[in-house]
Amino acid sequence: MPEHTTASRLRLSGLCFLLQILTIILFAVFVRYSPEGSPSLCSQQLNCSWKNQDSGFQHPRFRDVHLQALLGFGLLVAFLSRYGLGSTAISILIVAFAIQWAVLIQGFLYFFLNGKIYVGAQSMVSADFCTAAILISTGAVLGRGNPVQMLLLTLLGVTLFTLNEYILLSLMGVSDSGGSLTVHTFGAYFGLMVSRILHQPHTDKRKEQQDTGHQPDVFAVVGTIYLWIFWPSFTSATTVRHNTEPWAVLNTYFSLAASTLATFVLSPVLYEESILRMVQIQDATLASVAMMGMAGEMLVTPFGALIAGFLAGLIPPLGFRFLTPVLRSRLKTQDTCGVHNVHGLPGILGALLGTLLTALATADAYGGRLELVFPLVAQGSRTATDQALCQLCALPITLLLATLGGFLTALSPGSPNSDSSLALSRGSPAAKRPAEITSC
């Protein structure tokens, strides 16, 4: 057994080495910094219409570049409160690799020109959104895959995320600045499908106990505060302009406040405990940012944000109470950190709300903001109804890509269900050594 552990340690070491060398070579061949004075490089390409919309406000992007590492780390702290410190090292490995890989993959799609990828602050922010989606996927699988599998999940997840984002934002012209669909929904269902395939009947029972083990609430406190402080800025990363009021930021704050009250309304009714745990407030917080991802910049009245936030805050308590047991027993899908309740469902509802708001969008209500939120509608090349249809179609496409991608990822070499040389042998499946797996 110890020999096997040594082999498994060295395999991770070797895989990290190979991936890093591969990335360095690809960077050396393809990646260069954007030359100065060419912020609008992207506009020379046909397929980056969503980037064009950015080209006018370089400064907010640049200003925020020092915040870009925050997005993923907020999620990371949130997961610590559900799963404990053991998951940190592997999560940071995933962040470190996903950022490099996302710069490469997204670079080929968006910033490729004359045989080179020109990266800049924009690339890092885009890569960070991608990393956030991968971390959400990880949240569904934590403690059930070994580090090697997690790296493969990252490798394929980044690629599929970029494909989905490209189809939605560039080809279909969907507005989803905060990533209700691209980040939250994609991340959740991709991870859930991987989790479903990795399911092993006799190991999940023991896990079940571990899941419900109460982690110290200190991480939930830190996670909640972190999300309140920094997330509203991310939801609105692409809509902040110099002379407009930051509606997306304000909408997100209002919805955070309302979702917190919703938890206080519903939790005492559903649970017998007299004590409201901090992790439940954190769930409400995450759910409302997932809900506001698409709708945040579309809501034109504050009370709309309050209602949406209140509804979002109702989802996690209901989900954990009624849906998670069904998922686990009927659908054989373990969801370690409950990403279905705090990212998946709120993301879908956010997309539906966004579709509704798009259909109702009028130039009167939006004024000059219409050009920011729905550039194609403002230019007259689409009606609001067409745009709403596009937004609606984006939902099944995302779900399809996420589940199909998750299915393929879980079956790929490296998974315990396959016979690849990279995989652990069937005789000692990953789930049997939780200490090693979850700690590294």
Added chain:
Amino acid sequence: MPEHTTASRLRLSGLCFLLQILTIILFAVFVRYSPEGSPSLCSQQLNCSWKNQDSGFQHPRFRDVHLQALLGFGLLVAFLSRYGLGSTAISILIVAFAIQWAVLIQGFLYFFLNGKIYVGAQSMVSADFCTAAILISTGAVLGRGNPVQMLLLTLLGVTLFTLNEYILLSLMGVSDSGGSLTVHTFGAYFGLMVSRILHQPHTDKRKEQQDTGHQPDVFAVVGTIYLWIFWPSFTSATTVRHNTEPWAVLNTYFSLAASTLATFVLSPVLYEESILRMVQIQDATLASVAMMGMAGEMLVTPFGALIAGFLAGLIPPLGFRFLTPVLRSRLKTQDTCGVHNVHGLPGILGALLGTLLTALATADAYGGRLELVFPLVAQGSRTATDQALCQLCALPITLLLATLGGFLTALSPGSPNSDSSLALSRGSPAAKRPAEITSC
């Protein structure tokens, strides 16, 4: 007893529901986002002279909007180090409700026009200052009121805070950009008066032990670092301009540094312990930001900030040693988190220092900054002495409103001293079930 607990849980749930629905309805009827291109909306009103002074620098405000949630959370972490994790959930509920309510109440006073309240980034920053004051009040009462009482305290506290701020800033033209009076002094004495009325002889003895229980210092470390990093920006929120040196920020940093040394000077003399606890350094930090609230932008020399900070740092050790026991035994006022020592007294001293500096203010020393700090003096409609008198009068007004308001709040329906249906029955007063109370 369990039945009663269930009833109490459901009453909180119901109250949250009612308050959220009420807020949503009021938002739906009254609150709209500011239309674009009208940053100076406020100037159309007569009663917002203090807001006019802001209208020129929209950008710093906008830039800082993602930081606005920080203010209250800094206090929240500071209280965790005094009272432990049990107080977090209820504190976050208070933050969530106070922000919504403050937007409404302040909106009626400052942003009401044509039957609508027009909110924007400014409203959120103002609401956050209000939330900070309410959290300070909460610090005096933590563990002694039930959640229902805390919500009523929030409801009335926000209203009284707004009234006091309106009288001071708009009617009297007082300069108090960092809130020495409006935030720290008001919050502390409002909370202390509520605490005094809630006093119940036979329950306080047990509490006493809990107060002095040593919470793990990790929260004090986090709280101190947090305050050092973020608070200086808040003290100066209204005085940052493009081309002026950020004196208020620098003054606050210098005073933070000096107050830390003051604690190292005084604590070993007053206490026998050889170990300086982190929470004492945190107290010095809080005291010096309360002190700098009004004077921060008025000090024109760095050594003045060092002296003021040093004096502020002496207050909490002296207060905890000599004043808190007197408050508790003679005045029957329990002060859970010591807000009198770290907010109340330093706030009053800060106001007196601010008055002195105002009286000494000359156009020579301030230069172009005079218009920012004392717009009425710069416009010639007041002499520096008149302004100083106004600043001085603001202190008794704040104390009067805070104590009177606290008195009325504690006697209002919901308190254990009243017979309201919302209140807990006298037979099982709030203070008898500390676990339930402090945890939710």
Added chain:
Amino acid sequence: MPEHTTASRLRLSGLCFLLQILTIILFAVFVRYSPEGSPSLCSQQLNCSWKNQDSGFQHPRFRDVHLQALLGFGLLVAFLSRYGLGSTAISILIVAFAIQWAVLIQGFLYFFLNGKIYVGAQSMVSADFCTAAILISTGAVLGRGNPVQMLLLTLLGVTLFTLNEYILLSLMGVSDSGGSLTVHTFGAYFGLMVSRILHQPHTDKRKEQQDTGHQPDVFAVVGTIYLWIFWPSFTSATTVRHNTEPWAVLNTYFSLAASTLATFVLSPVLYEESILRMVQIQDATLASVAMMGMAGEMLVTPFGALIAGFLAGLIPPLGFRFLTPVLRSRLKTQDTCGVHNVHGLPGILGALLGTLLTALATADAYGGRLELVFPLVAQGSRTATDQALCQLCALPITLLLATLGGFLTALSPGSPNSDSSLALSRGSPAAKRPAEITSC
């Protein structure tokens, strides 16, 4: 013994009082805020050529002033993960005193004019870099000197840091915006030399155990996230301009990502444990920011940053495994927090890398950035080769000043090896009462 403890407590109290009074008097006599409208005050002096380069971009500096307290606190949290909470109070005392003292000492060199020191946001940022270096020195000595010694170390360390920085940046025109040499290398070797002189044979054995004691990983998690989020901005503090891509920020991010993977590659090979501890990832993070201090703004391709980061990530595991035991046994130098592995060696390698990159610098590759990174080369007063020679010479000068300064500091009054009245008597050397020493 208790009497002695009381004396020691009061001595610290008295020293703090004296130092604070001294600082206040010096501030009162010399320090004033910069008058308005004179951002280019510095340019009137001959000896601040490196500051001139700043005068054009006041705004980024001003914008970042609220972040300036972050730099030191990041290191502080990192040390907590190595040495525990006991070191916090004394570390914050050091931060509080070092900032005041650095403003004074640096003021005399850089901002002295007409008999006054004119301070502003720039002074605070410079003072914060100095504080970071002193904290690194502290990291080598933690738990081995008493608070009085630590204050003397701060007093002399700040002075020597300023001298070294002045020689390197102003006299020699070296480019070291992120402080590979001035902060990391100087801080590490200054602290290590103090540690060497304080060495006491029979006390170090017990310490050894304490060093390897596993602190809870929660601080390492917080420290790592903190460094990822905020440090890249510091590395590039002086190179951010409005219209240039923030290469230094991006380079630092890429190197952080690669160094994390390097730890996952090397640690399993060197250590038997199957569990990768968070503190190892934190070490890699610190090493890569030390490496990028000088080279961050000079690397013109992303893959260069990946390679440099990967190499930096290899240093701490190798250093802790092979070098620290040698340092301890042969060179009798205890290194409490391993600053040699995470700051010293990576700083030296960063300086060598910077030298290489300087020698290769061409106007073609840098474009308009050449003026920012190598103003003297851009102005034609130096060739790239001359500049590279200067960068190279800066390394031995820094090492010499750091070790010589550390030697003198450790022998100065207050150290247990001296007979000063301030020092503890030989009969009860500092290292014998670790509880008192490390806690206060």
